[in-house]
Amino acid sequence: MRDVAIIGVGLTKFGERWESGIKELMAEAGLAALEDANISSKDIDAIYGGSMTPGRFIGQEHVAALMADQLGLGNIPATRVENACASGGTALRQGYMAVASGLHDIVVVGGVEKMTDVSTGEATTALGGAGDQEWELFQGLTFPGLYALMARRHMHEYGTTEEQMAAVAVKNHENAYHNKYAQFHRRITIDDVLNSKMVADPLKLLDCSPITDGAAAIVLAPMDVAKKYNDTPILIAASEQASDTLRLADRESLTSIKAARIASQKAYEHAKVTPKDIDVAEVHDCFTIAEIIAMEDLGFFKKGEAAKAIEEGRTAINGDISVNTSGGLKGCGHPVGATGIKQAVEITWQLRGEAEGRQVAGAEIGLTHNVGGSGATAVVHILKRVN
Amino acid sequence: MPKYRIKVEEIARVWGEDAESIKSGLNIFEKSVPGIDEDSATIAVEAARRAIKHAGIDASKIGAIYVGSESPPYAVKPTASIVAEAIDASPYAMASDLEFACKAGTDGMQIIAAEVLSGMIEYGMAIGSDTSQGRPGDALEYTASAGGAAFIIGKEKKEVIAEIIKTVSYVTDTPDFWRREGARYPSHGGRFTGEPAYFKHIINATQKLLEETGLKPSDFAYAVFHQPNGKFPMQVAKQLGFTEEQIKHGLLTPRIGNTYSGASMLGLAATLDVAKPGEKILVTSFGSGAGSDSFALEVKEPIEEKRYAIEAVEKMISEGKIYVDYATYLRNRGSIER
Amino acid sequence: MEKSPADLWRKVRSRYILLGNMCENCGARYFPPRLVCRNCGRNSKMKDLRFKGTGEIYSYTIIRSPPDGFEDLAPYTVALIKLDEGPIVEGHIVDNGKPVQIGTRVRAVLRRIYKEGDEGLIYYQYKFEPV
Numbered sequence: 001m002r003d004v005a006i007i008g009v010g011l012t013k014f015g016e017r018w019e020s021g022i023k024e025l026m027a028e029a030g031l032a033a034l035e036d037a038n039i040s041s042k043d044i045d046a047i048y049g050g051s052m053t054p055g056r057f058i059g060q061e062h063v064a065a066l067m068a069d070q071l072g073l074g075n076i077p078a079t080r081v082e083n084a085c086a087s088g089g090t091a092l093r094q095g096y097m098a099v100a101s102g103l104h105d106i107v108v109v110g111g112v113e114k115m116t117d118v119s120t121g122e123a124t125t126a127l128g129g130a131g132d133q134e135w136e137l138f139q140g141l142t143f144p145g146l147y148a149l150m151a152r153r154h155m156h157e158y159g160t161t162e163e164q165m166a167a168v169a170v171k172n173h174e175n176a177y178h179n180k181y182a183q184f185h186r187r188i189t190i191d192d193v194l195n196s197k198m199v200a201d202p203l204k205l206l207d208c209s210p211i212t213d214g215a216a217a218i219v220l221a222p223m224d225v226a227k228k229y230n231d232t233p234i235l236i237a238a239s240e241q242a243s244d245t246l247r248l249a250d251r252e253s254l255t256s257i258k259a260a261r262i263a264s265q266k267a268y269e270h271a272k273v274t275p276k277d278i279d280v281a282e283v284h285d286c287f288t289i290a291e292i293i294a295m296e297d298l299g300f301f302k303k304g305e306a307a308k309a310i311e312e313g314r315t316a317i318n319g320d321i322s323v324n325t326s327g328g329l330k331g332c333g334h335p336v337g338a339t340g341i342k343q344a345v346e347i348t349w350q351l352r353g354e355a356e357g358r359q360v361a362g363a364e365i366g367l368t369h370n371v372g373g374s375g376a377t378a379v380v381h382i383l384k385r386v387n
Numbered sequence: 388m389p390k391y392r393i394k395v396e397e398i399a400r401v402w403g404e405d406a407e408s409i410k411s412g413l414n415i416f417e418k419s420v421p422g423i424d425e426d427s428a429t430i431a432v433e434a435a436r437r438a439i440k441h442a443g444i445d446a447s448k449i450g451a452i453y454v455g456s457e458s459p460p461y462a463v464k465p466t467a468s469i470v471a472e473a474i475d476a477s478p479y480a481m482a483s484d485l486e487f488a489c490k491a492g493t494d495g496m497q498i499i500a501a502e503v504l505s506g507m508i509e510y511g512m513a514i515g516s517d518t519s520q521g522r523p524g525d526a527l528e529y530t531a532s533a534g535g536a537a538f539i540i541g542k543e544k545k546e547v548i549a550e551i552i553k554t555v556s557y558v559t560d561t562p563d564f565w566r567r568e569g570a571r572y573p574s575h576g577g578r579f580t581g582e583p584a585y586f587k588h589i590i591n592a593t594q595k596l597l598e599e600t601g602l603k604p605s606d607f608a609y610a611v612f613h614q615p616n617g618k619f620p621m622q623v624a625k626q627l628g629f630t631e632e633q634i635k636h637g638l639l640t641p642r643i644g645n646t647y648s649g650a651s652m653l654g655l656a657a658t659l660d661v662a663k664p665g666e667k668i669l670v671t672s673f674g675s676g677a678g679s680d681s682f683a684l685e686v687k688e689p690i691e692e693k694r695y696a697i698e699a700v701e702k703m704i705s706e707g708k709i710y711v712d713y714a715t716y717l718r719n720r721g722s723i724e725r
Numbered sequence: 726m727e728k729s730p731a732d733l734w735r736k737v738r739s740r741y742i743l744l745g746n747m748c749e750n751c752g753a754r755y756f757p758p759r760l761v762c763r764n765c766g767r768n769s770k771m772k773d774l775r776f777k778g779t780g781e782i783y784s785y786t787i788i789r790s791p792p793d794g795f796e797d798l799a800p801y802t803v804a805l806i807k808l809d810e811g812p813i814v815e816g817h818i819v820d821n822g823k824p825v826q827i828g829t830r831v832r833a834v835l836r837r838i839y840k841e842g843d844e845g846l847i848y849y850q851y852k853f854e855p856v
Contacts, residue, residue: 120790125794134736134757135757135815137792139803139816139850140792140794140838141803142788145786149785149786149803149805153827156784197789198787198789199789200786200788200789200790201786202786248815249805249813249814254784390821422819423797424817425836425837426837429837429849433835469849472737472738473742475742707821707822709820709821709822721797724796725797725799
């Protein structure tokens with residue numbers, strides 16, 4: 001298996017993109033990535049496209065072929081990848097596997113979600129498909145409801161407080177403030193979060209990531225030719241994935257996502273690093289509690305101690321570990337299929353020193369953590385700057 | 388019985404009516420209100436499950452289930468099959484829904500009794516269940532309530548808690564109260580629902596029963612009459628020669644409203660909670676359209692050992708009540724929704 | 726998206742009487758029922774098992790932003806119930822004035838889960854009532 005490098009990245013502005021449909025979003029991100037890689041669309045060998053449920057949101061399936069079409073990539077193999085909210089991370093891993101194995105040379109991985117054409121009720125229903133349709137969504141147990149059940153249990157087992165969860169949102173909004181691609185450029189306070197409307201007790205509106213339109217794209221190449229395209233190719237040092245039960249009720253624990261623990265442990269082993277070596281991480285904060293659980297699953301803090309650490313500011317930019325410098329899902333936005341790719345885009349910028357206004361000093365090793373549903377899929381990548 | 392209640396005062400407040408005169412005129416204080424996720428099917432299932440627990444029999448032995456209601460969730464798709472599945476009596480069971488306004492539940496009792504006596508089935512269940520509606524602002528709004536009861540009928544002597552000695556019915560085509568297909572609320576003939584309907588049928592059916600059994604009102608320890616309000620049963624009892632003492636245990640409407648198909652059956656259940664072996668109970672139901680089913684029952688020994696097997700009707704009616712306001716009542720009834 | 730009658734009917738015995746199953750090979754109990762035992766794979770020997778419907782609340786939340794079709798019930802309490810026989814199951818909590826917290830004992834009752842407008846099907850399922 002040969003080494004794989006990221007040679008180009010691109011992102012759209014995240015938010016309510018009324019004037020852009022799914023085609024425009026794909027093209028915007030894809031073009032930016034090709035530009036960044038200084039590569040011709042004719043040189044791409046394959047594309048993997050992640051999108052959770054464009055069929056339910058806008059009636060459009062077959063979106064990887066659409067990406068190839070919109071970017072004029074020619075008659076290359078195009079594959080749609082779906083793993084709920086981990087569609088992007090999974091697409092990245094599929095692209096990585098294609099290049100690492102030698103099957104393809106230059107591969108584009110993209111992620112996109114166009115979510116704002118439907119009502120909140122319809123979006124909630126569509127996103128509910130990330131869980132078990134027959135027993136969770138069937139009885140009106142929504143995605144926020146699932147994470148609320150996890151939050152309540154985390155509060156019960158470890159004494160985590162609503163203020164500590166709010167601290168995650170405050171930090172991520174602060175980071176997003178400096179990110180020109182982010183959906184929100186609004187600083188918030190703990191009180192703002194606590195006073196926001198309850199969505200699924202104890203999670204309030206500002207504990208939840210928003211509905212967002214957006215797309216992200218990355219160009220991958222074998223490391224041995226990467227320098228042709230970019231002075232600072234970023235090595236994918238590990239690409240690991242794990243699954244777990246669909247139903248939250250079937251899990252071993254409500255306060256830890258086992259798939260994330262397994263994927264990250266394998267990633268640390270493969271990349272030959274430990275949690276202490278990670279300088280910057282983009283984790284899956286679909287809800288504030290998810291970031292707290294992620295800090296523990298990824299080994300950055302001991303079980304039950306992450307909430308306090310976040311509250312104390314230890315995960316702010318240039319803290320003990322800089323987490324969600326992009327603003328995370330909460331501050332930057334969560335166009336579901338795009339998130340996993342966008343996380344790698346942000347880490348790439350951080351490792352290259354190109355993260356304007358939110359740069360982590362001396363970042364050399366980064367990690368992305370992308371979760372599907374309430375934890376049935378987790379994808380973890382470790383990226384390293386080489387040179 | 389649902390947990391929610393609404394007081395007469397609360398309804399009267401909205402319509403600007405005099406609560407005191409309604410309370411004394413109808414002899415009613417509050418009525419039951421179903422939860423937003425309850426309907427006559429869920430109430431029928433809950434009553435049926437309690438009956439099975441009380442009887443202590445295996446549900447698979449129930450050979451027939453009849454559900455009487457004038458507020459079934461579907462116009463076409465029987466509640467009885469939902470009940471059959473929900474008590475695990477299906478698939479080998481006869482099942483059907485019955486309609487005869489407030490006497491549909493006692494109709495079921497007569498049919499089941501015949502099927503058991505003939506040997507066609509070993510056990511059968513008759514259920515009366517309703518989430519009845521009154522047109523907002525109409526007099527019926529003070530009384531139309533929700534509730535249900537289920538009786539399991541068999542003929543094994545050591546299981547029978549009360550024996551049906553005799554039953555007769557009296558039926559005529561009388562248009563006192565009706566609801567057309569598709570209509571939301573029922574209509575009624577005002578004062579016409581009294582003497583030519585309720586009183587005529589209950590009196591005739593009861594007198595026929597007394598004649599055929601040779602029994603007198605004083606032979607009965609208790610009497611249960613259909614109870615559209617708290618006044619009519621007292622009046623018809625007096626006309627027939629029964630006392631207030633005899634009807635008091637079975638008169639529930641003042642505190643829970645008129646549960647329609649469940650009314651006479653709930654009254655009988657409440658009476659059975661206190662009746663002793665050897666005592667006789669008279670039950671005469673009334674259904675608009677119109678008709679009455681009259682029963683003479685004698686309480687048997689096995690009632691003692693089963694007496695506290697399930698929650699007593701009195702406890703169910705008086706404990707754990709949750710009062711709602713008129714808007715919540717409308718919401719729970721589905722009259723207003725998002 | 727309209728629900729299909731088949732989708733409701735398919736698991737009606739589980740939804741009405743908590744019919745689950747167990748693997749005779751390893752003794753694991755499952756509610757809802759599944760075709761393949763998680764431990765035994767190809768050696769699964771599944772047999773019907775009815776659950777009593779009693780248990781305690783393991784976690785709970787109040788859904789205030791409902792998906793399509795649940796607007797009339799919102800806000801509603803949904804919990805994870807640890808059934809006495811072992812499995813954890815999702816279920817609405819019926820409001821009966823009793824306090825809801827982790828550890829509250831509950832029992833299953835039948836209630837309406839969903840109705841498809843004025844002309845479509847009505848779905849019933851177990852909900853849990855604090856005792």
